[in-house]
Amino acid sequence: MGDVVLNSGDTAFILISSALVLLMTPGLAFFYGGMVRTKSVLNMMMMSMVTIGIVSILWVIYGFELAFGYKAESAWYGNFSLSGLGGVVDDFTNNGGVYPIPMLVFAAFQLMFAIITPALISGAIADRAKFVSWGVFVAIWSTVVYFPVAHWVFAFGNKVGDVVTGTGYLAGKGVQDFAGGTAVHINAGAAGLALAIVLGKRIGWRKDPMRPHSLPLVMLGAALLWFGWFGFNAGSALGANGIAGLAFLNTQVAAAAAVIGWLLVEKVRNGHATSLGGASGAVAGLVAITPACAFVAPWAAVVIGFIAGILCALAVSLKYKFGFDDSLDVVGVHLVGGIWGSLAIGFFGTSVVNSIGLDGLFYGGGTALLGKQALGVALVAGYSFIATLIIGYAIEKTIGFRITKDAEIEGIDLKEHAESAYEYASSSRGGANL
């Protein structure tokens, strides 16, 4: 790549950030796993685990090319190629400009985003999805929804000289999404809403208690998510620089403020501040700051996080009002938090903190940026919701998406995985091939 010299600091930082982002998916498995009942914790965690397996394979075969390949020069998708990533080993990252890190490091980093996005959806359909059907869904959804949407949002085009080709539609429109408020969180949240509608309510929803079986697991999951999120947001700077530092600090303070916001709502409304509320508040704040983390000042990150905590704490009750069983609140946290964070850039965005940033309403930029942000929100949410409904019903009508009534009552862990998470009685036999 001509006179570009590899920057070992940047490269090391993005490698480590990639590992941090990967850790979020097992973290999500704990976060979700603790929230379901003892009879379905393993299935909940396995939906995340198998997503790591499926998406990683697809990414190498065609996923990265479909999202970030630029030869097709389309605003809507990357390149149709089964290259297996063998051809870019010697390339530097080129995404709207050349970065002094290897293309494969960028590919690894972006892979982790492609993994966690479908994994996030699984919370909407806890306790009741056929495991094989979930796997088929992940493969189709990634191909038809995530890879193209990642291109719309994250692909800034192949820059050679002054010519940039293949820029994604929303990136080209100037929609600001630093780390995935639209492509990851709104995308997963809208898909979660669609799948909750396709699969329907769990047996006994609103009648039987469906309390979280292990809040310490939820807290552990929230801790891993929070830790990994620094890689998610700061790593999106694609370099160890000031923008990464800004994103890092904003990530921290937004999550912290959201914890306080969510707990305040609970204390006022229910009389008690709960551990589930604290963990949920942290995630809501992290979601909301994701798109905005490199475009706003730290004081604004506090405001965005605090409002996210309040907003999402109120939003998780919507499912009872509208009657959809979004079991673990993918909509209330990721869709609502993602929309808020994406729109918040239109208010709090400022070029003072980031030279590629734009001024929002509060910085004299008028409503232009807010309008762009609304376009990004509407396009991603609309496409994801409709495409997921179609994919979901297609799976439901062909191989079936929901387990049988008996299996659901007895527990999906036993029926789908022939395992139970916790041993209560040691009266059993076997060990070899029975």
Next chain:
Amino acid sequence: MKLITAILKPFKLDEVKDALQAAGITGMTVSEASGFGRQKGHTEVYRGAEYTVDLVPKVRLEVLVDDADAAAIVDVIVKAAGTGSIGDGKVWTTPVDQVVRVRTGERGTDAI
């Protein structure tokens, strides 16, 4: 002989156990139990959704005593277990036909 069964608040177990030992009781059986009486259950809130939990955690304590000691031991338990609030539990006695110590084969009051 009598079997005294007491349903207690879990955090009162240590006090009751100490009081019984002070009263000369040398053995007891304790198990975890759950249930409800007049206090009914309690309410838990998860992400704003309220759940009523009917069965409250309790401790079940069982002691074997001579007929002559039964009334006094019941009083010891009631005194040590009480907090004055609803949900303190219950104590009752049941007649016991036979008791055998497994190690020695002793029977009746010798086995207590």
